[in-house]
Amino acid sequence: MNSETKPKxxxxxxxxxxxxxxxxxxxxxxxxxxxxxxxxxxxxPAALRPPGALPETEFSAACIRCGxxxxxCPYHMLHLAKPEDPMPTxxxxxxARQAPCEMCEHIPCVKACxxxxxxxxxxxxxxxxxGLAVLVDQETCLNFLGLRCDICYRVCPLLDKAITLxxxxxxxxxxxxxxxxxxxxxxxxxxxxxxxxxPTEIAAIKVFPLYMAKGALSAHYRLGWVEKEKAGGSLVTPxxxxxxxxxxxxxxxxxSGKVIPDASPGTAAPGAAPPVTxxxxxxxxxxxxxxxxxx
Amino acid sequence: MSALPHxxxxxxxxxxxxxAAHKWLLLRRSSQIGILxxxxxxxxFGIWIVKGNLNFSYTLNFLPLTDPYVILxxxxxxxxxxxxxxxxxxxxxxxxLLVGGRSYCSWxxxxxxxxxxxxxxxxxxxxxxxAHISRPTRYWMLGMTLVIxxxxxxxxxxxVNPVSMMHRGLIFGxxxxxAVLLAVFLFDLFVMRHGWCGHLCPVGAFYSLIGRFSxxxxxxxxxxxxxxxxxxxxxCPEPQVIRPALKAIAGTPPVILEANCTNCGxxxxxxxxxxxxxxxxxxxxxxxxxxxxxxxxxxAGCK
Numbered sequence: 001m002n003s004e005t006k007p008k009x010x011x012x013x014x015x016x017x018x019x020x021x022x023x024x025x026x027x028x029x030x031x032x033x034x035x036x037x038x039x040x041x042x043x044x045p046a047a048l049r050p051p052g053a054l055p056e057t058e059f060s061a062a063c064i065r066c067g068x069x070x071x072x073c074p075y076h077m078l079h080l081a082k083p084e085d086p087m088p089t090x091x092x093x094x095x096a097r098q099a100p101c102e103m104c105e106h107i108p109c110v111k112a113c114x115x116x117x118x119x120x121x122x123x124x125x126x127x128x129x130x131g132l133a134v135l136v137d138q139e140t141c142l143n144f145l146g147l148r149c150d151i152c153y154r155v156c157p158l159l160d161k162a163i164t165l166x167x168x169x170x171x172x173x174x175x176x177x178x179x180x181x182x183x184x185x186x187x188x189x190x191x192x193x194x195x196x197x198x199p200t201e202i203a204a205i206k207v208f209p210l211y212m213a214k215g216a217l218s219a220h221y222r223l224g225w226v227e228k229e230k231a232g233g234s235l236v237t238p239x240x241x242x243x244x245x246x247x248x249x250x251x252x253x254x255x256s257g258k259v260i261p262d263a264s265p266g267t268a269a270p271g272a273a274p275p276v277t278x279x280x281x282x283x284x285x286x287x288x289x290x291x292x293x294x295x
Numbered sequence: 296m297s298a299l300p301h302x303x304x305x306x307x308x309x310x311x312x313x314x315a316a317h318k319w320l321l322l323r324r325s326s327q328i329g330i331l332x333x334x335x336x337x338x339x340f341g342i343w344i345v346k347g348n349l350n351f352s353y354t355l356n357f358l359p360l361t362d363p364y365v366i367l368x369x370x371x372x373x374x375x376x377x378x379x380x381x382x383x384x385x386x387x388x389x390x391x392l393l394v395g396g397r398s399y400c401s402w403x404x405x406x407x408x409x410x411x412x413x414x415x416x417x418x419x420x421x422x423x424x425x426a427h428i429s430r431p432t433r434y435w436m437l438g439m440t441l442v443i444x445x446x447x448x449x450x451x452x453x454x455v456n457p458v459s460m461m462h463r464g465l466i467f468g469x470x471x472x473x474a475v476l477l478a479v480f481l482f483d484l485f486v487m488r489h490g491w492c493g494h495l496c497p498v499g500a501f502y503s504l505i506g507r508f509s510x511x512x513x514x515x516x517x518x519x520x521x522x523x524x525x526x527x528x529x530x531c532p533e534p535q536v537i538r539p540a541l542k543a544i545a546g547t548p549p550v551i552l553e554a555n556c557t558n559c560g561x562x563x564x565x566x567x568x569x570x571x572x573x574x575x576x577x578x579x580x581x582x583x584x585x586x587x588x589x590x591x592x593x594x595a596g597c598k
Contacts, residue, residue: 030439037451060449061372064365066351082470114380
């Protein structure tokens with residue numbers, strides 16, 4: 001009715017104003033929701049995702065928050081995040097210290113997932129990477145204090161693979177051995193059984209999301225011994241052996257660091273001559289004399 | 296509104312009896328509560344008929360049902376679901392193409408119980424006045440949720456979506472979600488009539504798009520019998536959908552074709568003249584549609 005009395009431009013102006021109002025209002029809301037979602041892209045340190053979970057940024061895109069993994073977990077250790085939890089609302093997580101992943105052989109949580117949030121190509125639970133155990137507190141770890149607690153080592157489902165006990169001298173007593181639990185990231189699945197079982201008041205070994213627990217060497221770093229193994233031999237040209245001026249009939253033995261009788265007169269190639277002491281009756285007295293007769 | 300102040304639905308109760316005048320309402324509440332209970336008997340009593348929630352559910356380890364809206368957001372965030380979820384999407388889309396997209400709102404969604412209660416209380420308390428936000432705002436909301444899914448690369452709307460928050464909360468633990476739901480309730484009660492479901496909810500907006508082509512519709516086989524009591528307009532959560540079909544504006548056939556009709560059936564209940572009835576879009580409106588009408592008017596005498 002108004003459009004008949006008002007000029008046509010007024011209606012258009014009204015339409016544009018309404019549209020702008022709506023776009024701004026809804027846009028502001030969207031900005032808020034978007035920023036809120038952005039802030040929740042990193043998992044808090046105490047929360048771990050179920051086995052096979054995609055990296056966090058992809059997980060929040062793939063997980064539809066249905067809770068099927070929670071339902072099919074036979075140990076009921078998974079929870080769905082509530083709005084007040086510092087991670088995307090409705091996504092599944094567990095807290096290792098409360099209830100760790102028991103590493104079911106058939107991985108029912110992954111099978112239950114209707115999306116790719118839990119990677120269905122994970123069929124071997126020992127290949128899961130839910131996090132990484134870290135012995136965070138050497139001051140309270142009982143093994144570091146010299147006891148044979150070993151509980152984390154014993155409860156680990158990948159015994160002697162994910163956690164090993166490395167003997168070290170107990171310098172405090174001087175006569176005892178410390179059995180230091182060492183976590184191996186290539187085997188640890190981050191199930192959290194060690195953290196759950198740690199008998200100290202607050203766990204000395206904790207499972208953290210991988211991004212927190214794992215360091216990384218710079219891309220250009222090479223480990224010499226690894227490269228040597230790959231190449232099947234040393235990658236650098238061996239140093240030429242030092243030549244010594246020795247009295248005639250004697251030579252310097254690089255292996256023992258002593259001057260010994262030259263076993264192969266005339267043709268002693270550097271580094272090639274094996275030290276023959278016992279089998280050479282002629283050289284033995286000289287050798288003894290040079291060593292101050294300490295044989 | 297009618298000049299004569301009267302209680303909405305009183306004429307229908309007088310004409311058809313209380314039960315017949317509340318038939319679809321009772322069926323609808325049974326559906327909403329029944330579906331919720333199906334999800335709840337698992338965690339409450341260990342009877343696992345349905346697992347999951349409205350985003351994805353698996354009934355009797357046989358029937359997958361997936362919310363196409365959440366999957367669309369996931370796709371925009373560049374993730375592809377597994378086959379089971381895709382099957383679930385197909386079933387749900389086909390189902391709502393049949394029964395009307397926004398039937399989800401009135402027959403399934405738990406938030407509807409909350410907002411209907413807010414509306415009931417609003418009427419009871421005589422709260423007048425309502426903020427004005429136009430109804431198409433919900434499509435802007437829908438667009439916004441899809442855009443932020445694509446930009447942030449995550450299903451960002453699920454962080455705050457009251458619909459899934461309520462359903463998931465009731466099944467898996469509410470946490471602070473009650474505050475969000477209280478906000479929706481108070482918004483509907485004090486700020487805006489039919490505010491959330493009728494103007495803002497992007498989930499409803501999404502399902503209305505499916506409903507644009509749906510088969511089951513409220514028809515008006517007896518629209519000439521309308522006595523302009525306005526009761527249908529008073530109970531309808533989307534009253535704008537009734538007028539074109541009831542008043543035959545621009546030659547509109549006697550079918551409610553608007554996508555935002557929620558197929559709640561309250562108009563059928565409250566009409567003392569039996570103007571409305573459920574029917575299908577294709578068939579010609581007429582007395583043949585009487586099959587789906589509530590009980591015969593002859594029952595008027597019973598209380």
